[in-house]
Amino acid sequence: MTTRNKLKKSVLYFALAMSLAGVAVVAIEYHTSYFQSRYFSALAKDLHFELREGAAEHIRFPQHGPYNIQNGYTRLPVFTERLQGKGYTISRQAEFSPELLAYANWGGNPPYAVPSQTGLTILGDGGKTLFAAREPEFVYRHFNDIPQLLLKALLFIENRELLTEKSPTKNPVVEWDRLIQAAMGRILHPGEGGPGGSTLATQMEKYRYSPGGMTTDHREKLRQIVSASVRYYHSGETSRDSRKSIVLSYLNSTPLSGRAGHGEIHGIGDGLKQWYGIDFKHANYVLTAPSEVVGIDEKARVFKAALSLLLSQRRPSHYLLEGRSDLDQLTTSYLRVLANNGIIGEKLRDAAMRQPLTFVDRERFLPPPAFVSRKAVNNVRSELMNILGVNSLYTLDRLDLTATTTIAGDTQAEVGNLLQRAANLDYAKQSGLLGEKLLREGQLSALSYSVVLYERTATGNVLRVQTDNLDMPFDMNTGSKLDLGSTAKLRTLISYLEIIEMVYLKYRGMPPADLAFARNVAEDPLRQWTLERLIDNPGIDLRSLLDAAMLRSYSASPAESFFTAGGLHKFSNFDKLDNSRVLTVADAMNRSVNLVFIRMMRDITRYYTMEIPGSREVLLDRGDPRRGDYLSRFADLEGKIYLNQFYSYYRNLDPQQIIQRLAQRTKPFPGRLTMAFRSVKPEADLEELERFIQLRLSADALEEVDIAKLYRQYDPERFNSNDRAYLARMHPLELWLVKSLLEQADISHSKIVEDSAAVRQDAYAWLTRSRKARAQDRSIRILLERDAFVGIHRQWQRLGYPFSSLVPSYATALGASADRPTALAELMGIIVNDGVRVPLRQIDRVHFARNTPYETELTINPPAGQRVLSVELAQTVRQALAGVVENGTARRLKGLFVDAQGKPVQVGGKTGTGDHRMKSYGAGGRLIGDTAVNRNALFTFYIGDRFFGVILAHVGGNKAEGFEFTSGLATQLLKIIQPALTPLLATPAAAPASPGSTN
Numbered sequence: 001m002t003t004r005n006k007l008k009k010s011v012l013y014f015a016l017a018m019s020l021a022g023v024a025v026v027a028i029e030y031h032t033s034y035f036q037s038r039y040f041s042a043l044a045k046d047l048h049f050e051l052r053e054g055a056a057e058h059i060r061f062p063q064h065g066p067y068n069i070q071n072g073y074t075r076l077p078v079f080t081e082r083l084q085g086k087g088y089t090i091s092r093q094a095e096f097s098p099e100l101l102a103y104a105n106w107g108g109n110p111p112y113a114v115p116s117q118t119g120l121t122i123l124g125d126g127g128k129t130l131f132a133a134r135e136p137e138f139v140y141r142h143f144n145d146i147p148q149l150l151l152k153a154l155l156f157i158e159n160r161e162l163l164t165e166k167s168p169t170k171n172p173v174v175e176w177d178r179l180i181q182a183a184m185g186r187i188l189h190p191g192e193g194g195p196g197g198s199t200l201a202t203q204m205e206k207y208r209y210s211p212g213g214m215t216t217d218h219r220e221k222l223r224q225i226v227s228a229s230v231r232y233y234h235s236g237e238t239s240r241d242s243r244k245s246i247v248l249s250y251l252n253s254t255p256l257s258g259r260a261g262h263g264e265i266h267g268i269g270d271g272l273k274q275w276y277g278i279d280f281k282h283a284n285y286v287l288t289a290p291s292e293v294v295g296i297d298e299k300a301r302v303f304k305a306a307l308s309l310l311l312s313q314r315r316p317s318h319y320l321l322e323g324r325s326d327l328d329q330l331t332t333s334y335l336r337v338l339a340n341n342g343i344i345g346e347k348l349r350d351a352a353m354r355q356p357l358t359f360v361d362r363e364r365f366l367p368p369p370a371f372v373s374r375k376a377v378n379n380v381r382s383e384l385m386n387i388l389g390v391n392s393l394y395t396l397d398r399l400d401l402t403a404t405t406t407i408a409g410d411t412q413a414e415v416g417n418l419l420q421r422a423a424n425l426d427y428a429k430q431s432g433l434l435g436e437k438l439l440r441e442g443q444l445s446a447l448s449y450s451v452v453l454y455e456r457t458a459t460g461n462v463l464r465v466q467t468d469n470l471d472m473p474f475d476m477n478t479g480s481k482l483d484l485g486s487t488a489k490l491r492t493l494i495s496y497l498e499i500i501e502m503v504y505l506k507y508r509g510m511p512p513a514d515l516a517f518a519r520n521v522a523e524d525p526l527r528q529w530t531l532e533r534l535i536d537n538p539g540i541d542l543r544s545l546l547d548a549a550m551l552r553s554y555s556a557s558p559a560e561s562f563f564t565a566g567g568l569h570k571f572s573n574f575d576k577l578d579n580s581r582v583l584t585v586a587d588a589m590n591r592s593v594n595l596v597f598i599r600m601m602r603d604i605t606r607y608y609t610m611e612i613p614g615s616r617e618v619l620l621d622r623g624d625p626r627r628g629d630y631l632s633r634f635a636d637l638e639g640k641i642y643l644n645q646f647y648s649y650y651r652n653l654d655p656q657q658i659i660q661r662l663a664q665r666t667k668p669f670p671g672r673l674t675m676a677f678r679s680v681k682p683e684a685d686l687e688e689l690e691r692f693i694q695l696r697l698s699a700d701a702l703e704e705v706d707i708a709k710l711y712r713q714y715d716p717e718r719f720n721s722n723d724r725a726y727l728a729r730m731h732p733l734e735l736w737l738v739k740s741l742l743e744q745a746d747i748s749h750s751k752i753v754e755d756s757a758a759v760r761q762d763a764y765a766w767l768t769r770s771r772k773a774r775a776q777d778r779s780i781r782i783l784l785e786r787d788a789f790v791g792i793h794r795q796w797q798r799l800g801y802p803f804s805s806l807v808p809s810y811a812t813a814l815g816a817s818a819d820r821p822t823a824l825a826e827l828m829g830i831i832v833n834d835g836v837r838v839p840l841r842q843i844d845r846v847h848f849a850r851n852t853p854y855e856t857e858l859t860i861n862p863p864a865g866q867r868v869l870s871v872e873l874a875q876t877v878r879q880a881l882a883g884v885v886e887n888g889t890a891r892r893l894k895g896l897f898v899d900a901q902g903k904p905v906q907v908g909g910k911t912g913t914g915d916h917r918m919k920s921y922g923a924g925g926r927l928i929g930d931t932a933v934n935r936n937a938l939f940t941f942y943i944g945d946r947f948f949g950v951i952l953a954h955v956g957g958n959k960a961e962g963f964e965f966t967s968g969l970a971t972q973l974l975k976i977i978q979p980a981l982t983p984l985l986a987t988p989a990a991a992p993a994s995p996g997s998t999n
Helices: 002-030 034-045 065-071 073-087 098-105 147-158 176-188 200-209 218-232 240-253 267-276 280-286 296-312 316-322 323-341 348-354 375-388 391-397 409-421 425-430 485-507 512-521 525-536 540-548 585-591 594-610 615-620 624-648 656-664 672-681 686-694 699-703 707-714 721-728 732-743 751-753 757-761 772-796 810-814 823-831 873-886 968-985
Strands: 047-052 090-097 120-123 127-131 254-257 263-266 401-405 448-457 458-468 553-555 563-564 567-569 582-584 845-850 856-860 906-923 927-943 949-955
Touching: 034 218, 065 073, 065 200, 073 375, 073 856, 090 098, 090 906, 098 458, 098 949, 120 375, 127 218, 127 375, 147 200, 147 240, 147 280, 147 323, 176 949, 200 240, 200 409, 218 240, 254 267, 254 296, 254 316, 263 267, 267 280, 267 296, 267 375, 280 296, 296 316, 296 323, 296 348, 316 323, 348 563, 348 672, 375 391, 375 401, 375 458, 375 845, 401 409, 409 448, 409 968, 448 525, 448 968, 458 949, 485 512, 485 525, 485 540, 485 585, 485 594, 485 772, 485 810, 485 823, 485 873, 485 906, 485 927, 512 525, 525 540, 525 594, 540 585, 540 873, 553 585, 553 594, 563 594, 563 707, 563 810, 582 585, 585 594, 585 615, 585 873, 594 615, 594 772, 594 810, 615 624, 615 772, 624 656, 624 732, 624 757, 624 772, 656 672, 656 732, 672 686, 672 707, 672 721, 672 732, 686 707, 721 732, 721 757, 732 751, 732 757, 823 873, 823 927, 823 949, 873 906, 873 927, 906 968, 927 968
Parallel strands: 120 401
Antiparallel strands: 047 090, 090 856, 120 127, 254 263, 401 845, 448 458, 448 949, 553 582, 563 567, 845 856, 906 927, 927 949
């Protein structure tokens, strides 16, 4: 053999040896994943994150993926920005390692232990769980909890090699034979279905993190394989435990479509419950227990249902909704395959094949809503929706979020329990709820009670209790507009004292001569009184002046009529014994005397009227050019009022019904009917008028009527709008409106208002005539009063009044403008805080994505309060409120609350009874209808220098008829819940939290 031949032979042997070595290496790698385990575990070792104080410098939030979207991870930057705009700061956040940041930028999914359940959790003060939404609801906690029957079926269908014990380093993410088979199928038969190459691990990466839960191309498949491999080698080169976690996570998270009333369904546990009505605990018992214990038919029913869910994952929306018969056939075919391969026995196969899949209606499993027990947490959820910009409670509840609230859970539960018991007759009797001006037997079930309690703390005013016994989602405290009666006297009192303070601050320190001049020209009583006090005592301090103002006297006589709200009104006192009295403001506050506060509101209105530039001159000088502007405003305003009233009469009627109603609005005299008809249908011919008249006059009357003459006599072209209205005895705006509706059936209300601008002015043209001076003055006074109430409203709004306007009437002092319980609580907080308005708060901390790479915690940074009342005024009002408990309408609470040493704690408040009724009047002011709308008893209160709130008793609708309870019912309720509040009131005041504290 030549040297060349020997060399060729050596090279061939070497090449063959290298090939065999390569094959050996590939074979070893195929069976052990030795190199993959080393590579991916080394890569994963540096992919870590750490929770640090403050905002992270390096973090990347995901952009897509159903799991990331559901849990809110994709929206965390938006959530964080919105929360920071509401006064929260990032106290802690996850910081990415440089390697993890680079890996995430490439598109990899960060490796971490994905929790089996997520969802909104609401914690009370002290860390007690008040609410927890879990998604999914039912999960396997541990691998060993999975029934072997279910486990074997899953692995046979989806991932047969996953739990093999051949090599501890085997990559659980890829089954190369299945992957190659699937790839060849795609190449050889493009566009056709076939077996997939995905393992359980890559399936989870897909339905959790891929865009839309789909594999869009080969690059996305590569990301799934790499991400899953990194995830399951994150703990080291050995993957045995990771394989078990894959099975566990898959069974807990596999998507199983969704249904109305529940939403998306994930995991076998929730799938069994939602689709088949099978309890998760029962299912696991049945699948685990011997057949002779549970019965082969029951085991078959549960197993077939579970198997169908495993199979439905391929096309869940089809199989679980419109393709249920297809799912039944597919499941039956797999029963045969499982039996043929020894996964299940023949008896189980045959029993399961005999049973059809039986789906259930969702409605059978909807528990009754727990509105009463969840009232406070539902308000927290609503606030979270608002802060985060989330559009539904469904979306909110599935966020991976924990919110820490200020609610005292134990006190909340106890108070709620007492309110529930108040509907029990025996309990009501022993608790003093029955009696005169309280309740009668048979009325208990109609009442709704509500309690809100706040605490003044070093970091702001925080909610401690918010509960009621109203078994519906509506919250009376935050969502209502109620007549709360004499609680409005508290706002009126503050307005009264503020005016005195404003005059004092303006004129104090002036020389006596200037004070005397100011007093001589002052025209409103409050300015006059204050200036007199300054003249008599130039050095008087503000608190002494305000104390003197509380001793100022008013008559309580109901004999006087008051021109307000455009007409003359009379008012009455609750207690007739007050009618002949002259009372100080303090006594009137204690006794809640109506006429004193009506006169006080008149004085307040006069002050704000005099503050309007030129208000005096416009009334005294008939030539003042501003009178024309006022009269034009009056015409526009009153015209709109009438127009709205007429619109309510005719809206939603067809033309024939409109004409019928028009005819009913005037007396059936030929001339009036003719003028009304021709005004609204000027183009109508004689025959139309004749038909109209004949339908509305008797035969005898028709014999005396010349309709042709009426047609000519009442030609609308002969008269202006006011003349036509006079002849028809109707308002000109009513005739104009009817004509507009007949000409444009689809005309909108806004278009009507827009088009009627000139008509409204024309309808009140009579008002500008010089001989109508008294009517002009009356109209101007009405507008000046409205303008004065704009000033009063601004003052009330500064103190938290919740609505956009006040009723311009002295009756606003008695509750005519309505109020809201939480707004009164906020007002009480201002008083307790010595005049500083501090936002009410119920959420201290929000914690997103705990133990994930996106973990972010934000803590409230309490804003500085805004001074809206002087210390002196707030303390004066607080003392007045104490008098209501000591000597007034809330005296049943006197001495009720004591401190830890048994000493009385000062309690103050204001009572109110609102009797909202809908009244209608006929000709001459005759009352023709009186229907109850609701009745309310409210007590807004403070207890000591820390706690304040409101307690409300409410009955609404027709149920309010026959109730005569007064505010004493609310004070009695506070007396009833006092034992439940005592432990909370006895707790020491909390120290201010340090910035970023997690305690």
